[in-house]
Amino acid sequence: MNVTELRGDGVRAHEYRWALPSVLLGDAREGRRVRRSTRDWIVDTVMFLLAGGLTFLSLTEMTNQPEPLLAVEQVVGALACAAVWLRRRWPVGLALVTTVLSSYLELVGGACVVALFTVAVHRPFKISGPIVLLGLVTLVPYVMLRPQDDMSRAAAAALGVAFVLTAFAWGIVIRARRQLVWSLRQQAQSAAEEARRSERERIAREMHDVLAHRISMLSLHAGALEFRPDAPAGEIARAAGAIRTNAHLALQDLREVIGVLRHTPPGAGDPVPDRPQPTLADLPALVEECRQAGMDVRLDLHADDAPEKPGRHLYRIVQEALTNARKHAGGAPVAVTVSGERGKGLSVEVRNPLGARHPLRLPGAGAGLIGLTERAELSGGRLEHGTTPEGEFVVRAWLPWPVETTGEDA
Structure with a gap:
């Protein structure tokens, strides 16, 4: 699978070959179309339901709020939950918008938590770290402007910090696991490449050792015939026989060496045996x-x-x-x-x-x-x-x- 297939954005593979590890970690360029696998659809559905569940819980606890503010909360909260489906295509933009909106609007909090988790998974710390810091900063105006009836400002701030850091830590752990899997995969691929290279070198040495001897024998006898055309018939016959014999042995050795290149069929347990060695x-x-x-x-x-x-x-x-x-x-x-x-x-x-x-x-x-x-x-x-x-x-x-x-x- 090349980079274009992984990215799904129509960009030529050689143009972004350097970005292959990031693609496999789930990192895509901001705004690029992303192809979802079956697993991705399941995960995105779970994230949408999580954001909707948190939004619904926040809605049930909203009391004594003005009707206009409640209507705005419901509309923006629904749009934020719907925007969760765009989290793979615009993870940074979604996180920034929901974080800023959550500084005052309460029903955006569920989508904000999902967005912070997404940006921690799909972007390196140099990008996700400042966004999470912005999320912690926006807790200050939210606590000051939207006091809760059933808890103090300190408790509300502590709860908000816990949600933000938990989502961020969860995303960091998943990203670290993906990096570990990627590293192990790269090591396995490098080991396989090294094994193939060693096998090619071994076959090359074997072909040189076997064929150089046989071909030099052919050249020696052919040269004797060329420079002694007046040799007795018996010597010419012996030289011709030696040429025929060595040519036959050279072809036989070549077939045996090339046989090493054959692989066992899928599912076969026994490897192809090497040719008999002198x-x-x-x-x-x-x-x-x-x-x-x-x-x-x-x-x-x-x-x-x-x-x-x-x-x-x-x-x-x-x-x-x-x-x-x-x-x-x-x-x-x-x-x-x-x-x-x-x-x-x-x-x-x-x-x-x-x-x-x-x-x-x-x-x-x-x-x-x-x-x-x-x-x-x-x-x-x-x-x-x-x-x-x-x-x-x-x-x-x-x-x-x-x-x-x-x-x-x-």
Whole structure:
């Protein structure tokens, strides 16, 4: 629902987007048409009956009043009660008029109480406070000019102050409750937005990790075919088969990652399961796949029993590091060293010489290493990368491996 729908005044939403909290609190611009819900009609009816009831009680107690004054009281009192239906459209104007009239006319008091309550609910204290103060001030001429037969001026003033402050306090409490509800609603919406943003980032990282590896393999084999058109028929057939296989796997991985975007139907209790995630046990298969693509990769693995969560992060780090080596140092030997111990953490180092270049330089956005750094930091670890004086490019990462393994990490 946008601001225009809430306000019901035909104003474009973007023009009063800043006023959305005030609209939800019931605040509308003075004089603007307000759309009432069923609940609003019920509340307005109750307010009208309350104003009419107070007016009727005051009328029954009016004795020994001149006929002209009594007629004026009845007419103005009836009009004031009818004006209660305008309290949402002109809360400030209604409160000011009824407050001024109540400084002498007694039958306006019921509508005045309702108007003070309304302005306390629908307007901030900087507006409602001075109006209530004016209501307290107008009690002075009323007590002085309209003495009561059955009570003293002090008692009448105390009764009037009690009515005004009670109506005002009641309105302040309702406004504070609405502000609390609005704040909680905003917090819930912010939490939902943050959850959606985190899920989008997770899916983006997953798509980058999966597809960058597959597409780089495709480019590598296609480049070999392009630059070696005179290769033996057997090699060409193997390269074409590798391209077909990696294209099929890329499409399969893409379908699995996009499947995370699907939501459960309304009322379903079980969430959509995530795609199967690789672990440290899948690292030898990844290295073997890179070797079949022509890379010279050496793996030194000394952490076979690592838990699932840090093992998954380490697998992605090695996968991206091998993809970068394939892009920027094709043909150079790559050394992957993985070690770890429970309570001390998991360490990985991917090292390859600089200078060697594949004939086909693959493009890259430069976001891979940034994503790896964020992945490591989010899991409580760290990642460093850069060149060494020996002319090598090194990616080093450390991930925590707690002594006590939780169900999530197991």
